[in-house]
Amino acid sequence: MNSNQDLHNKRQQVIAQGMGALYPLYVKKAENAIVWDIEDNQYIDFAAGIAVNNTGHSHPRITEAVKAQLDQFSHTCAMVTPYSSFVELAEKLTQLAPGDSEKKAVFLTTGAEAVENAIKIARAHTKRSGVIAFKGGFHGRTNMTMGLTGKVAPYKAGFGPFPNEIYHAPYPNAYHGISIDDSLNAIDDLFSCDIEPNRVAAIIFEPVQGEGGFYQAPPEFAQRVRELCDQHGIVLIADEIQTGFARTGKLFATEYLGIEPDLMTMAKGIAGGFPISAVVGKANVMDAALPGGLGGTYAGSPLGCVAGLEVLKIIEEEQLCRKALDIGEIVSAKLDTIRTKVDSIGDVRTLGAMIAIEFSDPMSGKPLPELTKTVISKAQEAGLILLSCGMKGNVIRLLPPLTIETEVLNEGLNKLESILLDCINS
Ligand SMILES: Cc1ncc(COP(=O)(O)O)c(C=O)c1O
Structure with a gap:
């Protein structure tokens, strides 16, 4: 051994x-x-x-659902010949995502892919290129998500160049003396010094910065960013990849903030360990990409979808x-x-x-x-x-x-x- x-x-x-x-x-x-x-x-x-x-590890209900799915089929590609769990999971997530707007979903495989696709959707919807993210934020290890990530070592060191038109503002952090005003003034500075607001497609933030150190966005900050986005037609993306699926005491941490983001990214807790991720957001924004522009071979795998449906039942029942x-x-x-x-x-x-x-x-x-x-x-x-x-x-x-x-x-x-x-x- x-x-x-x-x-x-x-x-x-x-x-x-x-x-x-x-x-x-x-x-x-x-x-x-x-x-x-x-x-x-x-x-x-x-x-x-x-x-x-x-x-939890090896939750018997998730194991059973995935085994039953395996007995039927493990992959057909949801973009070729889809299956009911793919639609059912989207139906549930669009109902559960915070806010009253009509919503749609798209499934991917990893968290970074969900973020990549949220940016693609925001750019297609606004026909703009700029993206504002936050220092200390973490959004993944692909080229776009590395660019969005606000921490150099080890995530960005040696890996540039990153996509252009990405700007970083400080995330409010009471413990380290960064106020909500500091953060919003820095965004204002970006608008004066780096990019005019009508060229910004999206602002992406984590409701609680994960990798950055578990700093929570104050509701007032989220609400003022929401207002800023509304004022300038910018898509607001909440990256709920680490905070989602009951982790913070709400199904999504955005529920603490009193806002409805335009798009949300989800992964990690979504399916108890089966690789599936999602972007869920306002239907009119989600529909901006052309048919075939979003997705991937394994996107919305049937194993992930049945596990995801089971996770939602477990969250509610337990x-x-x-x-x-x-x-x-x-x-x-x-x-x-x-x-x-x-x-x-x-x-x-x-x-x-x-x-x-x-x-x-x-x-x-x-x-x-x-x-x-x-x-x-x-x-x-x-x-x-x-x-x-x-x-x-x-x-x-x-x-x-x-x-x-x-x-x-x-x-x-x-x-x-x-x-x-x-x-x-x-
Ligand atoms: C907030 C956030 N966004 C994106 C990601 C990237 O997810 P993945 O590692 O599945 O690509 C992570 C992973 O830790 C994360 O915490």
Whole structure:
């Protein structure tokens, strides 16, 4: 039998280093919030495949639906000979997306593809080229989405040139002293210095910046950006790829903001681990692209569609929005206690089960990325899977499955406490 280390050594030889590896552990099995590696070590999973397994690993209903689909067929290409689940999932998502406007959907395969297609649709609709995104934002690893991403290392470093006509504004961030006005004034500056508003096709934002460090967009900011878009005929795109599907305590985080975006991108939690993504938006905008201009060979795969339909039923029947809020409360209470003992926790941010711990030096306020790395590496020994994020790499993000049992959540939090105490005492 291979050990984790054997496989890891082999991996280093055959997988390009650009595809990072946070943990040298190789998974044998995963069930709800527990992952077992090939050496039978057991881990509590606070990463959920980066906010994908909101419904837990191997949810029996998703497994059953996908197996039943496999017994029928696995692929025909939805653009050639479609199937009912493709239409049913679109019907459900267009009903559930926030706002009263009539909506349509298109399916793709990955998050980055959803963002690429949202930009294509916005450009076709407006017949304009410019796009405004935000510093610290993350939208994917394709050329357009790298361009939109507002973090250089490791996502953009060495990979240019990026598509032109992309501009970045600061994202409001109370903890780091960036006000809503700072952010909107910077957009105004872009309109004066870089691109006139009637050449801007879209403004794209994350309701909570994910990779950037789990900073939440204040409702007033979203509403003022909405007004700006209405004033200038700009398409507003909410990238809900990390925030969607009950993660924040609402089906979509945009619901906290009191706006209806023109387009939304969805992926990750949409289908419990089956690769499918979507753009859902106002029908008149969505219909701007010519037939054949959107899609892809695997776009809207039948396995993804049946899994997606099951995910939506599970979210409703198992009340996963409620559970996300409960998780947020339990974790916040525990982190309040931990903070009294660990003064390098500069900030804790919680929106449902999207939780960030930001480490900074208590005296100077400087970010502590090394501490974050140590916490991540100690987590494996302690039987916990954690993720980092943040522009300065000094944030731990907690994204447990929303189906996690309370005892398992508490056990994971106790592990986290021991790791943090160990880090500051060593
Ligand atoms: C907000 C956001 N947009 C886009 C993406 C890209 O998705 P994918 O990795 O599936 O291409 C991600 C992935 O982390 C994300 O968090």
